[in-house]
Amino acid sequence: MSTPKFLALTIKEPKQKTPLTLESYEEPDLGSGEFLVQNVAVAQNPVDWKQLDWDYGVPSYPWTNGGDLAGRVYKIGPDVTKFKPGDRVIAFASRKTPRHSAYQTYTVALENRTVKLPESVSFEAGSTIPLAYTTAGAGFIDALELPFPSLDGPLPAKPNGEPILVWGGSSSVGLYAVQIAKLAGFTVIATASPRNFDYVKSAGADHVFDYNDSDVVEKIRAAAGNNLSRVYDSISENGSIENAVKSITAPSGRVAVILPPKPDASTSTVKVIQTGAIKASQNPDIGKAVYGLLEAALAKGIFVTNKVKVIPNGLLGVNAGFELGRTHKVSGEKLVYRIAETPGLN
Template identity: 35%
Template structure:
């Protein structure tokens, strides 16, 4: 049985964080209570911290842990006590978040079984990155093959920002689907990204990067995933397309950079299958919730192939007590090709 109180990272009025003791959230209908073993950090964590005008919420979205309790109205056999799970919750907006000893989340949406052979520290990174990679490849792009039915025709696809967490998973999923994966990144990460499936790599700072990608694809590039979605990335991608233009999957919205270029914005929070007001207003429908279940199954099935690798981790030494340091490190722009990760048991005063 879970305790009544726990340590968690809480948003303060001055838009900083504090590690403090709070109530363990109560499991509700359709939910599970998870004992968090490891949590991973994402850019959305610091963006929520700086943009949300409602203090008191528990921060953190990505987690891996053990199911402690299954709430009412959870379909029989879907989840069970003791199950190892990983996924994402909408941290920062209320009394549950991944940077804590316990969290509550949907038993259906935004959660999958931990892949065989993956540690909790590895599985903690799957949530936002894994679900977003699914969205960018098969929601935002139409008709692309999946790793469950790969193509023998190497359709070119550009992954702009391959060193991001979303980039690592998008590269792997695209490669397993039989696609020809072109990637922009910093040259210092080229060798690493080749190990994860990148076929051709381009320096994103090269002023001729668009022309080089266009030449490499013979003007045939029509699909791109923009894992950065700022600093003019859309213009760079649009210039790499051929005369017929193409389609860009975005993780941050921007208008189409060119008349013959279409864009599609996806947001990982939508995979949670519930209404929310931050960072945008979103209303979940029954049809959307059915889609969320399909996305979760696809992600779980791809990982079950045993061919996807976790990205490199940077495990900070003091668990939740290191979150403030980790947020500052990420906000300074120093994170590249690694996932900041916290072991909850490393937190001073928390028992394993």
């Protein structure tokens, strides 16, 4: 085995304006339930560049961030029972220290936030899943209070005749909200730009409407009939929450949102509830259900993953990817970095 190179994309100061650079680090120690993953591909989420630009959620500098990784287990720490060196895995990085983050060559991963990645799914596609999927799954249980797709019955479950709306079905989070809802047996109504209609339908949406149409809410209400009581708003800004509330046709309902809503977002009949990926780590039962379904769905090959757009230059390409995120140039796809393409690594 060749000598490992421990290199991390490093944020050196709050709101750093200069490109992030690679810094070396020592092989990290492993605590209980931890293991080291040799990353093959890592994926970008909006929170990554927001964290840098807004100096948000960084306890100290220098820092390395990134939530999504795919790779091979390199070394096992104490009390790890589910994984062994060489296993292909995807993990939702805990980001509790720089060494627990994704934008580096090796990440300390946690057993309860990692699932095996079947050979049938590439590392690039696999890396796009954890954060967005976990957000969608946790919100489904926590904010919408819906039963999660059961692993004991058929997947997808028998249709239950109930509609659900996913606002922003082509977003990373929305694509998984669509799939989870479909696996649970719902009739799925979604919104997206017309260029992404087929993509969202391929994930299981039964009806997709253009969120830019002035009469989008009327179209949703007409498709839903009179029992739409649940909305997963995977955008939660630019008027989506107001539209989500107006789309409810049942006498009362719940809207799950993943960014802070305005204080008066709820009405007398519709509750707007903020949720997020964090709910899966705060509540072990939610975590167990969410990661359990992910592993089962991957193994059965019934999961549509986000479209991958590989940005060149490996970890150093993240600087260009953050710029694409900031300028809203990410549409219906996920930016992915191949670690092996990082200059100076080989």
